[in-house]
Amino acid sequence: MAKKNEKALLCFNDKGIYCEIANVYLDPWKAVENAIITHGHSDHSRWGHKNYITHHFNVPIIRHRLGDINVAGVEWGESFMVNGVKFSLHPAGHIVGSSQVRVEYKGEVWVFTGDYKTEDDGIATPYEVVKCNTFITECTFGLPAFNWLPQKEVFTDINSWWAENKAEGKTSVIFGYTLGKAQRIIKNLDTSIGKIFTHGAVENMNQVIRTITDLPDTELVTRDTKREELLGNIVVAPPSAHGSPWLRKMTPFVTATASGWMAFRGARTRRAIDKGFVLSDHCDWYGLLDSIKATGAEKIISTHGYSDIFSRYLREIGYDARTARTQYEGESAEMGSSHEADESDEKAFEDVLKTEAPQSDQGDSIKSFLK
Amino acid sequence: MKNFANLIKALDATNKTNVKVDALTEYFRHASDEDKVWTIAILSHRRPPRPVNTTLLRIWANELANIPMWLFEESYHIVGDLAETIALIVPTTREHSDKSLTEYLREIIALRKKSDEEKRAYLHENWLALNFYERLVFTKLITGSFRIGLSQKLMTRALSKAVSVDEDLIAHKLMGDWNPNTVSFRELILEEKSSDYLSKPYPFYLAYAIEGNVADLGDAKDWSIEHKWDGIRSQTIIRDGEIFVWSRGEELVTDKYPEFQNFIGVIPDGTVIDGEILPYKDDTIGSFNDLQTRIGRKNVSASVLKNNPVIIKAYDLLEWKGEDIRTRTYAERRHLLEVLFADIPTGTIPLHLSERICLNSWEDVVAERERSRDLHSEGLMIKRNDSIYQVGRKKGDWWKWKIEPLAIDAVLTYAMRGHGRRSNLFTDYTFALWQQNENGERELVTFAKAYSGLTDAEFRQVDNWIQRNTLERFGPVRSVTPELVFEIGFEGISLSKRHKSGVATRFPRILRWRHDKKINEANSIDDLKALIC
Numbered sequence: 001m002a003k004k005n006e007k008a009l010l011c012f013n014d015k016g017i018y019c020e021i022a023n024v025y026l027d028p029w030k031a032v033e034n035a036i037i038t039h040g041h042s043d044h045s046r047w048g049h050k051n052y053i054t055h056h057f058n059v060p061i062i063r064h065r066l067g068d069i070n071v072a073g074v075e076w077g078e079s080f081m082v083n084g085v086k087f088s089l090h091p092a093g094h095i096v097g098s099s100q101v102r103v104e105y106k107g108e109v110w111v112f113t114g115d116y117k118t119e120d121d122g123i124a125t126p127y128e129v130v131k132c133n134t135f136i137t138e139c140t141f142g143l144p145a146f147n148w149l150p151q152k153e154v155f156t157d158i159n160s161w162w163a164e165n166k167a168e169g170k171t172s173v174i175f176g177y178t179l180g181k182a183q184r185i186i187k188n189l190d191t192s193i194g195k196i197f198t199h200g201a202v203e204n205m206n207q208v209i210r211t212i213t214d215l216p217d218t219e220l221v222t223r224d225t226k227r228e229e230l231l232g233n234i235v236v237a238p239p240s241a242h243g244s245p246w247l248r249k250m251t252p253f254v255t256a257t258a259s260g261w262m263a264f265r266g267a268r269t270r271r272a273i274d275k276g277f278v279l280s281d282h283c284d285w286y287g288l289l290d291s292i293k294a295t296g297a298e299k300i301i302s303t304h305g306y307s308d309i310f311s312r313y314l315r316e317i318g319y320d321a322r323t324a325r326t327q328y329e330g331e332s333a334e335m336g337s338s339h340e341a342d343e344s345d346e347k348a349f350e351d352v353l354k355t356e357a358p359q360s361d362q363g364d365s366i367k368s369f370l371k
Numbered sequence: 372m373k374n375f376a377n378l379i380k381a382l383d384a385t386n387k388t389n390v391k392v393d394a395l396t397e398y399f400r401h402a403s404d405e406d407k408v409w410t411i412a413i414l415s416h417r418r419p420p421r422p423v424n425t426t427l428l429r430i431w432a433n434e435l436a437n438i439p440m441w442l443f444e445e446s447y448h449i450v451g452d453l454a455e456t457i458a459l460i461v462p463t464t465r466e467h468s469d470k471s472l473t474e475y476l477r478e479i480i481a482l483r484k485k486s487d488e489e490k491r492a493y494l495h496e497n498w499l500a501l502n503f504y505e506r507l508v509f510t511k512l513i514t515g516s517f518r519i520g521l522s523q524k525l526m527t528r529a530l531s532k533a534v535s536v537d538e539d540l541i542a543h544k545l546m547g548d549w550n551p552n553t554v555s556f557r558e559l560i561l562e563e564k565s566s567d568y569l570s571k572p573y574p575f576y577l578a579y580a581i582e583g584n585v586a587d588l589g590d591a592k593d594w595s596i597e598h599k600w601d602g603i604r605s606q607t608i609i610r611d612g613e614i615f616v617w618s619r620g621e622e623l624v625t626d627k628y629p630e631f632q633n634f635i636g637v638i639p640d641g642t643v644i645d646g647e648i649l650p651y652k653d654d655t656i657g658s659f660n661d662l663q664t665r666i667g668r669k670n671v672s673a674s675v676l677k678n679n680p681v682i683i684k685a686y687d688l689l690e691w692k693g694e695d696i697r698t699r700t701y702a703e704r705r706h707l708l709e710v711l712f713a714d715i716p717t718g719t720i721p722l723h724l725s726e727r728i729c730l731n732s733w734e735d736v737v738a739e740r741e742r743s744r745d746l747h748s749e750g751l752m753i754k755r756n757d758s759i760y761q762v763g764r765k766k767g768d769w770w771k772w773k774i775e776p777l778a779i780d781a782v783l784t785y786a787m788r789g790h791g792r793r794s795n796l797f798t799d800y801t802f803a804l805w806q807q808n809e810n811g812e813r814e815l816v817t818f819a820k821a822y823s824g825l826t827d828a829e830f831r832q833v834d835n836w837i838q839r840n841t842l843e844r845f846g847p848v849r850s851v852t853p854e855l856v857f858e859i860g861f862e863g864i865s866l867s868k869r870h871k872s873g874v875a876t877r878f879p880r881i882l883r884w885r886h887d888k889k890i891n892e893a894n895s896i897d898d899l900k901a902l903i904c
Contacts, residue, residue: 144438145446145459263459265383266451266789275384309445316439 009085009103009110010136012324017112017136019103022082025049026101026112029327036087037062038114039098040179043329053080055089057097057125057212061179064208076125092116093127094281095180096212102130111295112136115328117280118287121151123187123213124180127291135297138328140282141260142302142310148260148284151188158277159190161256166194166232171253175239175273178202180281182236183209185258186216189234197221197230199237199246225249242273260284292319304328374402375410375472376505382519391521392529399533404556405473411559412551413517414526419476419552421515422483423490425453428513431491435498436460448847451788454510461498461506468500479512480552524763534560542574542762548623572606572617573643573689573697574762578752578769585753585772586733593756595701596728596736598748599771600684601659601863601877602649603666607683608690609634609642618648628681629671630721637720641693642711644685645760646725651682656747658865660875682721685712686752689760697760701768704760743774749862750774776860777902778882779804779894782815783855786837787848789822797837797849798822798830800881802859804872805895815853816896818872819861824881833884856888857881864903872896874903 011018016028016035025032031048038044038054040061045054047066054062056073063069074080076099079088084106089099094115101112111132120126148154158174165172176182182202189196196218198206203220219225221235230250241247242255260280261267268276283291288310292300300321302311307323314321381394399407412418423431433443443460450456470478475497482490494513501509511517527545531538544560548570581588588594604619614635616625625631628648638644650657650665664679665671688708689697696704705727712724730736740751750773758768781802789798799822803815825833833855840852860882867875874896 143446143449144436144442145450145456147459147462149463264450265455268383274386306449309442313439313442 009105009108009134010112012326017326019085021105022085022087024082024085024087026103027114027328034082036089036101038092038101038112039095040065041095041115041177043327044114055097055099058099060208060211061097061205064205076128090130091125091128093118093120093124095124096183096209098124100128100130102132108133110134110136111297113138115140115282116291117283118291119148119151121184121187121281123184124281129291129294132295132297134299134301135292135295136301136303136324137288137292138282139288139302139305139307139310141280141284142288142306144285146260146263146280146284147286148278148280151279154258154277154279155188155190158185158188158256158258158279159193161254161275161277162189162234163193165254169231169252171230171232171250172234173237173241173247173250173253173255174234174277175237175242175255175257176259177281178205178238181258181279182206182238183215184279184281185236186218189216191216194233195219197225197233197235199235199241201238202236221249227251372468372470372472372475372501372505372509374398375406376502376508378410379508379519380504382521386520388525392525392532395521395526395529396532399530403471403473406471407556408551408554408559409472409476411526411530411545413512414519414521415523415545416517417549417551418512418515418517419480420483421513422479422485423494423513425514427487427490428453428457428494428510431494432457432461432498432510435462435495448788454507454514454516457498457510458503458507463502464499466500467502468497468505475509476512477552530560536560543571546572546574546617569610569613570608570615570623572608572615573695573760575604575606575619575645576761576769577764578771579764579766581753581770581772585736588733588753588770591730591733591736595705595754595756596730596739597686597725597752597754598743598746599750599752599773600647600649600656600725601747601749602647602662602681602684605646605648605683606689607631607634607644607646609638610640610693612640616648627665627668627671630676630681631683633720634722637715638711638722639692641690643688643690644683644708644722645687645689646683646685646722648681649684650679651721651723652678652680658747658863659877660863660865660867680721682723684723684725686725687760700757700759701754702756740772740774773862776862776882777864777876778858778860779899779902780856780885780888780892781818781859782853782890782893783833783851783857784815784817784853785848785850786833796830796834798825798834800833800857802857802879803853804899805893806872806897813895815890816872818870818874818896818899819859819876819879821857821859821879821881824860825884829884853890856885856890856893858883858885864899866900866903872899874899 009019015025015030015032017026024034024036026036027038027044028035028049029046033050035049036053037058040058042065045062050070052062052069052071054071054073059071059073062071074089076091077088079086086104088102090102092098092100092114094117098114100114100116103110109132111130113136115138116127118127162172174185176185178201183206186196196216198218198220200220203218206215206218209215227249235250239257247253254274256275256277257273258277258279260278260282262276263278298320300314300319302323303326311321311323378394378398382391385391402410429443433440446460447453447456450459482493497509498506527538527541531541541560549559606617608615612635614625614631615623616628616631618624650661661679664675665681668675685708688704688711691707728739730739743750750771753770753772755768781804783800784803785801786797787799789796799820801817801820803817805813806816808814837849837851840854842850842852859879861876861879863877865875866873
């Protein structure tokens with residue numbers, strides 16, 4: 001049994017999740033000196049920190065978005081000490097490179113999940129259970145109404161939807177978050193049906209992801225792409241492309257969104273999407289409950305999502321559970337309530353295209369971190 | 372059930388009307404005759420009575436989900452639809468069911484007489500045997516609310532395509548009082564028949580709101596004007612010594628209005644009158660609010676009859692001496708209606724003639740419209756003199772020209788999540804107006820709820836504001852900082868003891884968001900009362 005530290009090992013302040021002893025922040029939302037970053041989504045990896053440390057898969061992703069930053073990459077399970085506090089990163093299964101952060105001090109262990117899912121999606125390193133005393137968990141889909149089907153069944157549906165559209169002479173357009181969902185879709189599409197085309201934002205991210213893992217061939221839709229070339233094929237685009245003039249070239253087309261929110265009929269009809277596929281990079285209800293149980297943690301802190309409801313339920317089933325306010329967004333960008341993430345995505349691409357990001361020595365950052 | 376659930380899934384998967392009609396046509400082509408009849412019944416709002424109340428449904432569904440009741444309720448508030456919530460929380464199993472839609476409906480009808488324990492066992496067994504969409508449909512059949520964004524008109528069109536029977540003819544066949552449990556598809560749709568002719572109404576002809584300038588309709592002399600009365604549109608049928616009164620919702624309401632029984636004997640057999648049921652007391656037309664006491668009641672007491680009497684204002688004559696005269700011109704039909712009225716001694720029966728006004732110029736029509744509020748009408752109907760009585764909502768020959776709504780600036784005070792397609796947005800709002808309390812201080816008093824009138828983008832904006840300005844939560848309802856002002860429009864207004872503000876408004880809706888106004892510039896309850904004429 002771990003010995004109780006006098007002060008909480010991690011606390012929540014106006015900048016992020018803070019480890020005072022080590023002077024390190026986890027996924028801070030304001031500029032800080034030392035930041036450990038769980039993954040490349042813009043609500044978790046923000047601009048302006050002095051030193052970034054993250055899994056080495058995330059380095060090119062974060063550089064791609066944020067340009068020339070001082071970032072160091074580490075391996076899964078590779079631990080590093082900062083002022084007596086032991087940190088290590090472990091796969092979270094959310095997107096490529098996504099990590100949980102394990103923090104240990106005087107025998108007490110905390111784990112921060114970032115965003116995570118328990119199902120192996122074939123592209124992100126699969127989620128790994130990390131034993132801990134306190135578990136800081138997201139709960140984007142922390143309601144019993146969310147129960148995902150196995151990905152295999154969802155992709156069978158997506159592929160047969162594509163084949164049907166093709167048979168009717170239509171182009172399929174599927175919306176998914178530029179980083180993560182888009183590549184997960186691309187990886188699992190049945191390319192015997194046709195060709196995969198991409199929106200610029202998705203294609204730029206594909207180039208980055210291809211330096212980390214393999215993806216099927218994709219082709220960028222450009223000004224010169226002919227309508228006839230697209231016909232019957234599938235186009236992968238960010239949610240912000242929905243309803244934009246860019247789509248006109250795909251006519252006649254059918255739209256779909258792949259998101260956990262598509263579990264609600266209202267969420268789809270309100271956005272005027274033709275088809276909704278329930279496919280999320282976050283845990284569903286049982287995914288959350290099972291992983292909490294597996295960590296053996298007695299204290300649970302829920303961050304973004306239906307956290308109040310989820311914590312109340314956890315208390316009822318015997319956990320010491322509370323909620324913490326953060327600025328993480330979960331899958332909200334795919335709901336259309338906020339395009340922030342995607343817009344910043346596209347901005348970052350433009351910047352990157354303008355100036356080739358210089359490669360700094362990765363060792364620098366980790367050294368200054370460990371000082 | 373599989374086919375029907377797939378149909379609902381297909382209808383859900385598109386917002387395009389044509390695709391929906393095509394999917395339904397395809398379904399009708401392949402469904403069994405029994406399933407066709409039940410599908411028509413469900414899509415025309417003829418559902419079996421609810422066999423289980425929603426409290427028990429929640430409890431029993433929750434047993435399968437194995438979660439506390441409060442968590443079910445929280446989920447329901449967020450999902451926004453009871454059947455959908457149940458379908459989501461019940462675990463999906465490897466079981467499956469091959470029962471047809473008809474078999475399910477027969478079981479649901481029989482379920483009503485079963486014990487609670489039997490009902491519980493039945494629901495558990497079937498919820499677990501169905502997939503998500505089947506479970507949703509099954510539960511919706513039980514809760515009795517089936518809105519899938521497909522009007523009866525579109526259903527009629529799909530059926531017409533599938534069986535090659537004229538659309539208007541099908542609309543006529545589907546009206547009235549048929550029982551999906553006893554009628555066959557052949558009897559309902561394919562056979563020529565006279566057995567249930569007696570009570571059968573004609574489909575209503577409905578008008579569109581006028582667009583653009585009224586003078587664009589051409590020569591005013593080609594048109595007639597009537598006032599548009601604000602009650603319940605109805606069709607009164609007198610055949611073989613019996614009377615049947617139908618409301619526009621195709622509900623037989625004869626029993627609710629016993630005062631019309633004495634039409635029998637005065638109005639000859641073989642007469643069908645299109646008219647409006649209106650509250651009428653002391654020689655004055657009342658407000659729609661006066662009619663509310665009558666609408667929900669099936670057994671009408673003597674005191675209700677005395678305190679809330681009603682009349683029918685006759686607009687049109689559809690059948691005369693047993694003959695369908697809908698293809699004659701409006702002018703001819705009105706002439707016959709007036710002939711009918713000439714034979715009714717004044718004051719003997721509660722049937723009044725809605726006056727037909729022939730005007731020479733559009734200026735006169737505009738002037739007549741100005742009088743609407745004084746006459747307790749909601750505006751004008753403009754009908755072409757040579758128009759036949761059409762089926763459903765059609766453009767061209769009949770137009771409605773309502774008066775501008777009454778309007779007042781009110782403060783947003785409470786918000787609730789919407790239902791159905793708006794279920795994860797706060798779109799149902801409560802509005803308040805200023806009033807002085809006993810201590811002479813101004814306070815905000817709730818006066819109306821409104822759900823419509825903003826664009827989707829505005830709803831999203833207000834939703835976002837509500838998330839950031841919530842004061843307290845009461846289950847699904849949130850109180851918000853009084854800060855936003857909206858212009859609220861409504862059709863009518865009357866004093867009411869049931870409302871905290873002392874005033875009831877008819878059909879309140881949001882006209883616009885007054886970004887330019889602060890809450891102290893919103894109107895008061897006294898301003899509202901001043902609108903009562």
